[in-house]
Amino acid sequence: MATRSLLADAASRAATYLEGLPSRSVAPSADAVAALSQFDRPLPKHPIDATAVLRQLDEIGSPGTGASAGGRYFGFVIGATLPAALAANMLASAWDQNAGLVVISPTTAKLETVALRWLLDALHLPATCAAGFVTGATMANFTCLAAARHSLLARAGWDVEEQGLFGAPQLNVVVGEEVHVTALKALALLGLGRARVTHVPTDAQGRMRADKLPPLDDRTILLLQAGNVNTGAFDPMAEIIPKARAAGAWVHVDGAFGLWAAATPSRAALIAGVDDADSWALDAHKWLNVPYDSGVAICRDRDALRGATAVSAAYLVQGAEREPCEYVPELSRRARGVDIWAALSALGRSGIAEMIERNCRQAARFADGLRDAGYEILAEVVLNQVLVSFGDDETTRRVIAGIQSDGTCWCGGTVWHGRTAMRISVSSWATTDEDVELSLAAMLRVASEVLATR
Numbered sequence: 001m002a003t004r005s006l007l008a009d010a011a012s013r014a015a016t017y018l019e020g021l022p023s024r025s026v027a028p029s030a031d032a033v034a035a036l037s038q039f040d041r042p043l044p045k046h047p048i049d050a051t052a053v054l055r056q057l058d059e060i061g062s063p064g065t066g067a068s069a070g071g072r073y074f075g076f077v078i079g080a081t082l083p084a085a086l087a088a089n090m091l092a093s094a095w096d097q098n099a100g101l102v103v104i105s106p107t108t109a110k111l112e113t114v115a116l117r118w119l120l121d122a123l124h125l126p127a128t129c130a131a132g133f134v135t136g137a138t139m140a141n142f143t144c145l146a147a148a149r150h151s152l153l154a155r156a157g158w159d160v161e162e163q164g165l166f167g168a169p170q171l172n173v174v175v176g177e178e179v180h181v182t183a184l185k186a187l188a189l190l191g192l193g194r195a196r197v198t199h200v201p202t203d204a205q206g207r208m209r210a211d212k213l214p215p216l217d218d219r220t221i222l223l224l225q226a227g228n229v230n231t232g233a234f235d236p237m238a239e240i241i242p243k244a245r246a247a248g249a250w251v252h253v254d255g256a257f258g259l260w261a262a263a264t265p266s267r268a269a270l271i272a273g274v275d276d277a278d279s280w281a282l283d284a285h286k287w288l289n290v291p292y293d294s295g296v297a298i299c300r301d302r303d304a305l306r307g308a309t310a311v312s313a314a315y316l317v318q319g320a321e322r323e324p325c326e327y328v329p330e331l332s333r334r335a336r337g338v339d340i341w342a343a344l345s346a347l348g349r350s351g352i353a354e355m356i357e358r359n360c361r362q363a364a365r366f367a368d369g370l371r372d373a374g375y376e377i378l379a380e381v382v383l384n385q386v387l388v389s390f391g392d393d394e395t396t397r398r399v400i401a402g403i404q405s406d407g408t409c410w411c412g413g414t415v416w417h418g419r420t421a422m423r424i425s426v427s428s429w430a431t432t433d434e435d436v437e438l439s440l441a442a443m444l445r446v447a448s449e450v451l452a453t454r
């Protein structure tokens, strides 16, 4: 069985890769990146044996990756992959199911339905919500905002899917100053425009100021954020959402990673009231630690979501069951619900809470350790995000570069309220307390080396 030994080889190489992560540099070495030029070959004239293809991929490709699947990657907001989710993903790749229609894949349709029910349960969102399994929070924002556009314009007597936006009643979009760029991109893709939005000022932590909200009405989409990408801060949901909905506005929450706070008793207060919104964008490849790509567009009003995304054609069999393709922009797609189902199965309610909780505690430990060493923490650490300055902007930039090339861990930079900062995002199931201590020690060592040369 050539296929059996090929897959065994792939599984073995994958395991070797993962086992090697703790002892390798988190950033790929310059040599490993330079060696990627070995991929620059012409299209092979003739077939190459699959074992040799896999060997090339591993020998040239594996060293050139960033070790984001390990426990010491703190850049952006990047989850790793839980073993159960990885293994499920590998099996589901063998199934090669088109997850768009029940008739093509009863198993993946069933798992998607169950995964959705469990997600709503874990996040304390209404059990009757509809949702689509998309590539990430960008497309979750897009899909939810398409539902919002559908719903508000339908109420105004306009069928936007049929008529388009030319000549349609005006919709207003209200966002916070700290809105994520991908939410603006979604507005751009939907014809709602990046620039024709009203910006609401935010406070020192990046939270929307409820006292600065403009008047809202039933032609308004209000975009809130649960988990600021720099500070982890939450817009004041309980204060804003009831007022906005009473005015008839559609409230969408970008909760890419912050929505998981709802699944953890110690953090749930941060996000209280979020369940009153109309729609929510969630990432699974961030804090749920499933393989890329995976996000969920959750919507209170099933008809609004289906109105924006459903298709009909005679050959697309319509049964009584939930048709997965009716809730997402795509028709054919991979079975993302399988990985999510596996992650939720393996963690259970307590495991999800423990993972979120642990990462939050680890973020606080980073902040304490850096603060104790005399460095400035620029925002309150409420979740899993830390912003630290090592002095002036140039010094901070040099420390970040030094930490990246040291290789013990990886952190990126940002500018927060005019100041250059290093971002630490703790979002990986694989991060142990020992990883945190090793990384903290490396950060402090590099920072004192940089400061000594000034």
Ligand SMILES: *Cc1c(COP(=O)(O)O)cnc(C)c1O
Pocket: 077, 135, 136, 137, 138, 139, 180, 182, 183, 225, 227, 228, 229, 254, 255, 256, 257, 283, 295
């Ligand atoms: C990461 C993130 C996004 C974009 O998510 P993708 O999964 O990269 O598409 C949107 N909003 C927030 C708040 C995020 O953190």
